[in-house]
Amino acid sequence: MTFGTTESKRLSMSRVLRSAQSYTVGLAVLAVGLVLTLLTNRFLRIDNVLNVLTNASVVAIVGLGMTLAIASGNFDLSVGSTAAFAGCVSMSLVPALGVPLAIVAGLVAGALVGLVNGLIMTELRVPAFITTLGMMSVVRGLALIYTGGRDIYLYGQTEYKVLSGGHLLGIPMPVLLALALAALLSSVLAQTRFGRHILAVGSNLPSARRSGVRTSQVLWGIFAIVGAAAALSGMIISAQVLTANGRLATGLELNAIAVVVVGGTALTGGKASLSGTLLGAVLVAMINNGLNLLNVPIFYQDLTVGLLLLVALALQVERGWNPLTQLRRTQ
Amino acid sequence: MSAPGSAQPLLRLRGLSRRFPGVQALDNVDFDVLPGEVHALVGENGAGKSTLINILAGVLQPSHGTVEMDGHPIVLPTPLAAQNAGISVIFQEFNLLPHLSVAENVFLNREPVRGLRIDWPTLYSRTREVLALLDIDLDPRTPVNNLPVAQQQLVEITKALSFKSRLIVMDEPTAALSEREVERLLGLVRSLANSGAGVLYVSHRLAEVFQVADRISVLRDGHHILTAPTGELTEQQVISAMVGRELVHTQCPERYPGEMVMQVRDLAVPGAASGVSFDLRAGEVLGLAGLMGCGSTEVMQALFGLQPRSAGEVTLQGKALVIDGPRAAIHSGLGFVPNDRKRNGILPDLSVMHNVTIGILDRMRQAAWIDRTQERAVIDGYRGKLSIRYSNPSQRVSGLSGGNQQKVILARALAEDCRVLLLSEPTRGVDVGAKAEIYTMIDRLVEAGMAVLLQSSELPEVLRLANRCIVFAGGRPQGELSGAHLNQAAVMELATGLGAKEVA
Numbered sequence: 001m002t003f004g005t006t007e008s009k010r011l012s013m014s015r016v017l018r019s020a021q022s023y024t025v026g027l028a029v030l031a032v033g034l035v036l037t038l039l040t041n042r043f044l045r046i047d048n049v050l051n052v053l054t055n056a057s058v059v060a061i062v063g064l065g066m067t068l069a070i071a072s073g074n075f076d077l078s079v080g081s082t083a084a085f086a087g088c089v090s091m092s093l094v095p096a097l098g099v100p101l102a103i104v105a106g107l108v109a110g111a112l113v114g115l116v117n118g119l120i121m122t123e124l125r126v127p128a129f130i131t132t133l134g135m136m137s138v139v140r141g142l143a144l145i146y147t148g149g150r151d152i153y154l155y156g157q158t159e160y161k162v163l164s165g166g167h168l169l170g171i172p173m174p175v176l177l178a179l180a181l182a183a184l185l186s187s188v189l190a191q192t193r194f195g196r197h198i199l200a201v202g203s204n205l206p207s208a209r210r211s212g213v214r215t216s217q218v219l220w221g222i223f224a225i226v227g228a229a230a231a232l233s234g235m236i237i238s239a240q241v242l243t244a245n246g247r248l249a250t251g252l253e254l255n256a257i258a259v260v261v262v263g264g265t266a267l268t269g270g271k272a273s274l275s276g277t278l279l280g281a282v283l284v285a286m287i288n289n290g291l292n293l294l295n296v297p298i299f300y301q302d303l304t305v306g307l308l309l310l311v312a313l314a315l316q317v318e319r320g321w322n323p324l325t326q327l328r329r330t331q
Numbered sequence: 332m333s334a335p336g337s338a339q340p341l342l343r344l345r346g347l348s349r350r351f352p353g354v355q356a357l358d359n360v361d362f363d364v365l366p367g368e369v370h371a372l373v374g375e376n377g378a379g380k381s382t383l384i385n386i387l388a389g390v391l392q393p394s395h396g397t398v399e400m401d402g403h404p405i406v407l408p409t410p411l412a413a414q415n416a417g418i419s420v421i422f423q424e425f426n427l428l429p430h431l432s433v434a435e436n437v438f439l440n441r442e443p444v445r446g447l448r449i450d451w452p453t454l455y456s457r458t459r460e461v462l463a464l465l466d467i468d469l470d471p472r473t474p475v476n477n478l479p480v481a482q483q484q485l486v487e488i489t490k491a492l493s494f495k496s497r498l499i500v501m502d503e504p505t506a507a508l509s510e511r512e513v514e515r516l517l518g519l520v521r522s523l524a525n526s527g528a529g530v531l532y533v534s535h536r537l538a539e540v541f542q543v544a545d546r547i548s549v550l551r552d553g554h555h556i557l558t559a560p561t562g563e564l565t566e567q568q569v570i571s572a573m574v575g576r577e578l579v580h581t582q583c584p585e586r587y588p589g590e591m592v593m594q595v596r597d598l599a600v601p602g603a604a605s606g607v608s609f610d611l612r613a614g615e616v617l618g619l620a621g622l623m624g625c626g627s628t629e630v631m632q633a634l635f636g637l638q639p640r641s642a643g644e645v646t647l648q649g650k651a652l653v654i655d656g657p658r659a660a661i662h663s664g665l666g667f668v669p670n671d672r673k674r675n676g677i678l679p680d681l682s683v684m685h686n687v688t689i690g691i692l693d694r695m696r697q698a699a700w701i702d703r704t705q706e707r708a709v710i711d712g713y714r715g716k717l718s719i720r721y722s723n724p725s726q727r728v729s730g731l732s733g734g735n736q737q738k739v740i741l742a743r744a745l746a747e748d749c750r751v752l753l754l755s756e757p758t759r760g761v762d763v764g765a766k767a768e769i770y771t772m773i774d775r776l777v778e779a780g781m782a783v784l785l786q787s788s789e790l791p792e793v794l795r796l797a798n799r800c801i802v803f804a805g806g807r808p809q810g811e812l813s814g815a816h817l818n819q820a821a822v823m824e825l826a827t828g829l830g831a832k833e834v835a
Binding site for chain 1: 637669674677678679685692696700701743
């Protein structure tokens with residue numbers, strides 16, 4: 001007997017669709033794949049598929065971090081700026097530290113940005129939306145100041161390219177990184193105290209606090225992870241062209257949020273679908289790739305992602321998520 | 332009490348049924364409401380009251396059966412149709428726009444206009460007329476969010492009246508009111524009926540129902556069990572009809588206080604309470620009683636670190652307690668069941684099991700991972716101990732009934748190994764059957780040596796559970812009662828400030 005409230009008695013079409021949303025993304029991936037296979041003769045070629053998966057992975061890595069933020073009832077608009085900042089910091093340090101340490105430095109820079117986001121939210125009690133909107137500009141500014149507005153090139157240091165061009169059994173490094181991150185975060189979410197606390201905070205913050213959850217620390221952890229994930233994406237993007245600058249990865253935040261929402265993670269918090277986020281990223285990358293293969297002008301890509309996001313959101317709205325109450329949510 | 336006699340029914344329900352997938356929410360329900368009558372509708376949670384209200388409000392449609400007004404069948408496809416048919420429903424959750432004034436709310440969407448502009452003087456004077464009808468003293472220009480809950484309710488009633496509604500349906504209208512405000516509301520309900528309207532009064536609280544209703548109807552599991560004039564029924568009969576069995580125990584069982592567990596000296600909560608001192612022993616229940624706003628709620632919150640305290644010392648098992656937040660409180664051995672389960676208790680998206688274990692994950696770890704076998708064992712243990720009813724421990728907690736959710740929160744506090752259990756309104760919004768179960772459970776815990784501090788605005792609850800009771804009024808303890816001195820009259824005397832200080 002689960003019909004406790006009148007609310008739950010109302011069975012609506014969109015509810016049916018929602019409960020099936022994780023399948024829906026999977027089905028959409030198959031359907032779009034089928035259509036593109038029929039419409040173009042290049043889609044299923046190995047190099048194209050790997051290309052699609054690589055593009056999907058760059059967004060998926062940020063999206064996976066973002067999934068944690070959204071599961072906690074927050075989101076992070078500063079990830080694009082963080083990606084650029086970390087990319088610039090990391091690449092500029094390659095000559096001095098060497099590639100491995102430079103990559104670590106980039107991850108640390110991203111995590112620090114995330115930690116600052118978390119501290120602003122818990123200590124100054126600024127909602128996530130406002131905090132990360134502000135930090136989006138602040139960090140973008142820092143990246144531009146740090147680089148003096150110029151490009152950073154890596155002459156001859158092609159080792160850095162391992163981030164984007166490396167392979168293992170024919171699978172590109174970005175795909176491996178995205179899969180590894182998804183596996184790691186899945187087990188964190190499902191099997192650790194921290195993961196449980198993330199969902200508790202997202203489900204009902206006051207209740208979580210009263211159950212003894214250190215809610216502030218949980219948020220710091222989440223945003224540090226989001227920052228590090230953004231940094232990893234930023235470094236992959238930089239490695240692809242062996243160039244970094246302060247204008248890197250603009251708009252990444254919206255793409256990242258879009259793949260999470262398309263993947264079926266509710267903006268109301270309390271739930272997360274990391275596999276959905278991966279599939280969402282693949283779906284978006286496939287659509288963009290298809291539009292390219294079909295010679296549709298590039299401007300239509302933004303339009304398509306936007307429409308996809310709206311559809312996914314419309315499926316969530318009836319659950320009671322309201323953008324206005326979301327803004328008022330404080331720590 | 333008016334004798335409606337042979338008047339034609341204002342509202343008649345004939346064979347009203349409503350099916351939801353897997354549930355027959357209403358099954359062939361027949362009863363009527365006469366003009367000038369206050370007709371109470373009672374039943375446990377899930378009895379079908381909400382479904383019936385929603386049908387009358389035009390929110391839900393019946394699967395079978397008809398609704399008749401003045402002997403004519405009517406259909407209510409939308410809330411607007413219900414309004415036009417002369418039915419106003421005042422839901423438990425108000426439908427007021429907080430930033431608008433009283434007048435704007437009352438005449439929302441029907442504002443008197445002059446040209447394109449709202450005719451403010453007329454709006455205010457018409458609102459004043461309706462308010463005067465009800466003898467309510469409110470400024471029509473006050474924004475609704477500046478008003479206390481009780482007065483917001485009056486605004487809802489004013490609004491219902493302004494439609495010249497002939498049937499007024501009230502869903503748990505006193506849930507958020509203090510006793511004095513309840514008295515006032517009941518008077519108002521009476522005068523609404525005297526003016527010729529029919530009132531369908533839906534409530535859990537039998538004392539009020541018996542005070543105000545001309546007739547009482549009972550629903551159970553979607554069935555209409557009985558309708559009878561109030562004078563021909565006893566509370567016990569109504570309760571049995573609601574739960575389908577006789578309930579035992581309204582008296583507190585013998586308690587056997589043991590060693591001293593907690594001492595509170597001169598606790599003060601800024602703006603709420605001061606001068607609070609008491610001892611609490613193992614195996615006893617100390618009640619904190621008083622009218623709403625008396626400060627006892629805040630005392631509970633302060634003890635758990637949810638409210639700052641400006642003075643006072645708390646010792647737990649001989650150690651001075653520094654409570655700077657819920658986490659510290661839990662660690663020193665306090666368990667808390669908050670009075671607002673939905674807002675401050677449950678984690679709605681998490682499973683039943685995860686709701687219980689959220690505070691003790693540290694204890695169930697193997698390296699970084701949560702030990703699921705152990706977690707499962709914990710929830711299985713409490714399922715039996717607290718008779719929590721769920722089909723699967725991975726089921727979302729929000730799918731459980733209020734009573735079972737409350738047991739889950741109790742299990743969470745117990746899992747944290749508390750020495751002192753702070754219960755704040757432990758059975759608010761819980762149906763009669765689950766209430767009895769929770770009482771029995773508390774008895775068992777206390778027997779096993781738990782020390783319980785109970786804060787409740789329901790006097791019968793305090794009398795049923797507590798062997799001692801401190802009565803609050805105006806933020807100060809008025810006295811302590813126990814044994815034969817602990818009875819309804821004595822508590823009310825202190826709570827209303829009539830009694831002498833320091834009785835026992």
